[in-house]
Amino acid sequence: MEIRIRDEFIKLGQALKLADLVSDGVEAKYVINDGxxxxxxxxxxxxxxxxxxxxxxxxxxxxxxxLSGNE
Known part of the structure; x- marks a missing residue:
């Protein structure tokens, strides 16, 4: 799976949401904090x-x- 970002970077929690691996920021926080x-x-x-x-x-x-916007 790939996701494309417009800016130079994206924060990890946002990337998880963009890829539909988590449903919201709260879930992202928990799965990241849990390692x-x-x-x-x-x-x-x-x-x-x-x-x-x-x-x-x-x-x-x-x-x-x-993937960055220019890839």
């Missing part, structure tokens, strides 16, 4: 983590590649 989300293969518990084009977010058995 269930990986960015580029490493667990990250910061909901505000900046995710850039080329990064891969993994959650619940799904991988999502982030």
């Amino acid at each position: 269930l989300v990986k960015v580029n293969g490493e667990v990250d518990t910061r909901r505000g983590r900046k995710v850039y084009g080329g990064d891969v977010i993994s959650y619940n058995g799904q991988d999502v590649k982030v």
